[in-house]
Amino acid sequence: xxxxxxxxxxxxxxxxxxxxxxxxxxxxxxxxxxxxxxxxxxxxxxxxxxxxxxxxxxxxxxxxxxxxxxxxxxxxxxxxxxxxxxxxxxxxxxxxxxxxxxxxxxxxxxxxxxxxxxxxxxxxxxxxxxxxxxxxxxxxxxxxxxxxxxxxxxxxxxxxxxxx
Amino acid sequence: xxxxxxxxxxxxxxxxxxxxxxxxxxxxxxxxxxxxxxxxxxxxxxxxxxxxxxxxxxxxxxxxxxxxxxxxxxxxxxxxxxxxxxxxxxxxxxxxxxxxxxxxxxxxxxxxxxxxxxxxxxxxxxxxxxxxxxxxxxxxxxxxxxxxxxxxxxxxxxxxxxxx
DNA sequence: TATTGTTATACTCTATAACTATA
DNA sequence: TATAGTTATAGAGTATAACAATA
Numbered sequence: 603x604x605x606x607x608x609x610x611x612x613x614x615x616x617x618x619x620x621x622x623x624x625x626x627x628x629x630x631x632x633x634x635x636x637x638x639x640x641x642x643x644x645x646x647x648x649x650x651x652x653x654x655x656x657x658x659x660x661x662x663x664x665x666x667x668x669x670x671x672x673x674x675x676x677x678x679x680x681x682x683x684x685x686x687x688x689x690x691x692x693x694x695x696x697x698x699x700x701x702x703x704x705x706x707x708x709x710x711x712x713x714x715x716x717x718x719x720x721x722x723x724x725x726x727x728x729x730x731x732x733x734x735x736x737x738x739x740x741x742x743x744x745x746x747x748x749x750x751x752x753x754x755x756x757x758x759x760x761x762x763x764x765x766x
Numbered sequence: 767x768x769x770x771x772x773x774x775x776x777x778x779x780x781x782x783x784x785x786x787x788x789x790x791x792x793x794x795x796x797x798x799x800x801x802x803x804x805x806x807x808x809x810x811x812x813x814x815x816x817x818x819x820x821x822x823x824x825x826x827x828x829x830x831x832x833x834x835x836x837x838x839x840x841x842x843x844x845x846x847x848x849x850x851x852x853x854x855x856x857x858x859x860x861x862x863x864x865x866x867x868x869x870x871x872x873x874x875x876x877x878x879x880x881x882x883x884x885x886x887x888x889x890x891x892x893x894x895x896x897x898x899x900x901x902x903x904x905x906x907x908x909x910x911x912x913x914x915x916x917x918x919x920x921x922x923x924x925x926x927x928x929x930x
Numbered sequence: 931t932a933t934t935g936t937t938a939t940a941c942t943c944t945a946t947a948a949c950t951a952t953a
Numbered sequence: 954t955a956t957a958g959t960t961a962t963a964g965a966g967t968a969t970a971a972c973a974a975t976a
Contacts, residue, residue, distance in 0.1 A: 629851045632839035633900050638910050639813040641926035646810045649803040675796035687793045718934040718975045736797050746802050754925045755802055761918045762805035882952045882957040
């Protein structure tokens with residue numbers, strides 16, 4: 603890594619006051635190519651954009667999908683439990699649930715056992731909608747497979763299994 | 767505390783319906799486990815947190831590091847060129863550069879060839895600082911290696927090479 | 931005292947639009 | 954007309970702090 607050949611040759615081409623370089627096709631990333639985080643971030647942005655586009659007609663974003671899926675699979679969870687499981691701030695989840703409740707996909711049920719907390723459930727409408735969202739999300743997942751290859755996607759899931 | 771917590775959770779598990787579940791250890795992710803995007807997003811958050819922590823003393827975040835690295839390796843780039851190469855909005859880059867210029871790490875040099883644009887350069891101070899940032903970033907990268915394994919990290923970089 | 935849900939604030943980041951000065 | 958840089962705004966998302974009701 604250190605000072606690279608790209609850096610040296612680039613200096614020859616552009617001194618102070620010279621014309622700025624704006625040809626994107628020979629701009630080196632230098633040390634960034636050795637950072638997993640850079641590639642992971644770019645990939646994550648691509649994935650989210652595809653997800654948002656694929657579920658655009660139903661207006662569901664990745665975070666909303668994850669909340670609905672976890673509530674659907676675990677009816678009666680408290681807000682704290684959902685927030686912890688998905689790594690969402692509980693203050694942020696309040697607004698997410700406000701939106702999902704306004705759309706009649708989720709309901710907060712006041713708990714009698716612990717009157718501070720709410721038990722979260724999908725509405726019947728929410729159950730039907732989630733089934734559709736899952737079909738669209740599976741379509742998105744096929745896009746991922748087409749993009750990086752079936753075997754690479756499987757390897758990726760295996761490598762990152764500990765981060766779920 | 768443990769006895770009380772155990773009793774409480776036992777009561778909640780036994781409760782029929784209204785009592786919210788809040789034990790995080792048996793909450794299933796359902797369809798999320800099959801989505802590459804979910805794992806990738808969680809991993810990316812972990813990586814950025816480690817990066818921010820590891821470079822906390824020098825107060826450099828991932829995006830700032832990527833901008834400095836690309837300018838360092840390609841002196842004289844225009845703002846548009848940097849923005850396009852790194853996938854940053856040009857409006858956002860303005861503020862990033864304002865901050866880096868205030869810290870005397872980067873300078874905007876007015877171009878004589880095209881007086882609309884600026885050629886970007888590291889200051890001598892910026893060169894020295896970037897060398898330090900790169901050492902810390904390499905340390906961060908070793909954390910990634912420890913977290914997922916050397917071979918897995920290499921596979922990840924190979925799989926995602928197209929997203930740089 | 932501690933926790934749940936809530937409200938509020940601030941800062942990062944993304945996505946636009948519009949403005950200026952140049953080309 | 955189009956482009957580079959700038960300014961502004963709006964919406965996500967993250968990170969905190971504080972508060973009321975309840976445990």
